[in-house]
Amino acid sequence: AQKVTQxxxxxxxxxxxDVTLDCVYETRDTTYYLFWYKQPPSxxxxxxxxxxxxxxxxxISGRYSWNFQKSTSSFNFTITASQVVxxxxxxxxxxxxxxxxxxxxxxxxxxxxxxx
Amino acid sequence: DTGVSxxxxxxxxxxxxxxxxxxxxISEHNRLYWYRQTLGQGPEFLTYFxxxxxxxxxxxxxxxxxxxxPKGSFSTLEIQRTEQGDxxxxxxxxxxxxxxxxxxxxxxxxxxxxxxx
Numbered sequence: 116a117q118k119v120t121q122x123x124x125x126x127x128x129x130x131x132x133d134v135t136l137d138c139v140y141e142t143r144d145t146t147y148y149l150f151w152y153k154q155p156p157s158x159x160x161x162x163x164x165x166x167x168x169x170x171x172x173x174x175i176s177g178r179y180s181w182n183f184q185k186s187t188s189s190f191n192f193t194i195t196a197s198q199v200v201x202x203x204x205x206x207x208x209x210x211x212x213x214x215x216x217x218x219x220x221x222x223x224x225x226x227x228x229x230x231x
Numbered sequence: 232d233t234g235v236s237x238x239x240x241x242x243x244x245x246x247x248x249x250x251x252x253x254x255x256x257i258s259e260h261n262r263l264y265w266y267r268q269t270l271g272q273g274p275e276f277l278t279y280f281x282x283x284x285x286x287x288x289x290x291x292x293x294x295x296x297x298x299x300x301p302k303g304s305f306s307t308l309e310i311q312r313t314e315q316g317d318x319x320x321x322x323x324x325x326x327x328x329x330x331x332x333x334x335x336x337x338x339x340x341x342x343x344x345x346x347x348x
Binding site for chain 2: 216
């Protein structure tokens with residue numbers, strides 16, 4: 116069975132601090148995709164990144180960076196120099212490549228609060 | 232291009248009533264997904280369509296739930312004889328798939344928040 120665990124329920128930081136959101140996943144498949152979504156207070160899930168299991172290269176997009184380590188089944192998300200607008204719930208999700216219709220399996224989310 | 236839209240945004244209903252939600256996906260997307268999200272949890276998969284065909288239903292989708300996607304465009308999700316446990320946010324997402332494999336990024340609508348009293 117597939118599972119995604121986000122052990123941090125809530126994180127609170129002060130603006131300009133760096134923060135890392137943890138994501139650990141479980142799957143028996145050797146090929147899969149991993150995603151991060153942001154859910155601001157307005158409620159709409161916003162796609163941030165998709166990575167496939169073949170590519171463990173870390174990725175950076177502006178203040179966002181992602182660290183994928185297949186050996187530890189982790190796909191962590193770091194926000195550098197956090198801003199108040201980063202306050203949201205962040206979800207990590209797992210998607211299968213073969214079969215299963217492309218549905219996403221989400222973690223429980225980490226609520227990030229960035230205070231001025 | 233507009234994103235995924237859902238209607239209504241909020242619905243309050245009494246237990247036992249039927250409700251129907253609508254989702255309009257991004258126009259060129261061939262896959263449409265329904266998820267349910269309860270407070271403090273991540274979204275949970277309910278069902279999905281490839282064009283007009285409903286290809287998978289979760290065990291969460293009891294026989295009181297039915298979904299359609301006529302003509303492969305918009306989709307409706309109906310809940311019959313609503314129960315208080317049906318109170319949740321119902322999210323719709325769409326994606327474009329090439330071929331049979333892959334999990335491409337899904338774009339979500341704003342959701343319909345259902346409250347059953």
